[in-house]
Amino acid sequence: MGRPVNRRIHERHPADFQVRVTEVDSPELSASGQVFDVSQSGISVYLPLQMTIGSAVRLNIKDSILFGFVAHSEPERSYFRTGIEVLQVLIGGSDLSQLLKATLEEAMPELEWLETLP
Secondary structure (H helix, E strand, O other), X not given: OOOOOXXXXXXXEEEEEEEEEEEOOOOOOEEEEEEEEEEOOEEEEEEOOOOOOOOEEEEEEOOEEEEEEEEEEEEEOOEEXXXXXXXXXXXXXXXXXXXXXXXXXXXXXXXXXXXXOO
């Protein structure tokens, strides 16, 4: 029997941030969860509800805001493992946001930075 194939294209960077994910077109679809890794292609989040694949979402992490699209949302135990392709970031000024910025800069060097929030 062969070894399992790793289908991941980009290196994963472990992360541990609390996040609130909200569908832009359906703000009632919103949930708090946990970011568990970041790669060049996006952010992986554990959420208690399933997000619509392809929907535009806003992620609130402390005083930072990220915008992107849901790439996948798969059931895993009692939550949904959700992949979000991040397109734009407004980074906050808190220490946690600076840690988030450093993580994103390392994992997603081509990410669009809109500005730093006060």
